[in-house]
Amino acid sequence: MDIKVNEITKVYGTAENRVTALKPASMEIHKGDFISIMGPSGSGKSTLLHIISGLDSPTAGTVTYDRTDIHHGSDKELSAFRRRKIGFVFQQFHLLPVLTARENILMPLLLDKVRPDEGHLMQIAGFLGLQDRLSHLPHELSGGQQQRVAIARALIADPEVIFADEPTGNLDSKSGGEVMEMLCEIQKKLDKTLIVITHDKQLAGMAQRRFTIVDGKLREEAES
16 A cells, blocks of 8 residues: 655644644655654644554645555544554553553554454464563553554554654664564564654664654655
């Protein structure tokens, strides 16, 4: 699935309260790309990710997935598209504390009324080293393990594209490095398109294509 971002902008407020969070930004994302978008806090990188992934709408411009404008349909259609085609990994793990790791992972399928595939679940759990943690509640898991559960949840519906917004931001350097290596392996072995938002130069440097965003202006870095 190819993604084309065409001159998207995001403006909040009006008149003297008007704030331009994202200036006209364009990029093309091809199937299997591993892209990082780096910028300081407040630079517009999360705004960009939210618009490209359909979590927010642009003030102007378009985002198309295989020539389909994702912001053109109804909210219900967009929600279904996100559940089936896109996986999300955030800085906050967003795990439900009363559900086990297994139940948290399966939640997207249950919301979409899809019967879980036990073999697929165990394949993902094995890949992420969670086989012995599926019956545990979130508070019984380390931060790194909780983020792996969040990654498994992002993968359970077999999405084509994964968006990760500061996925190591709540982890120590060791756990963060392990999570990032897992995301890299997932991108390679499962042939996923991976877009990572980060402010960490080392993490950004792991990507095949690297973008920077400063004061709402996006540009692609030349290959080194």
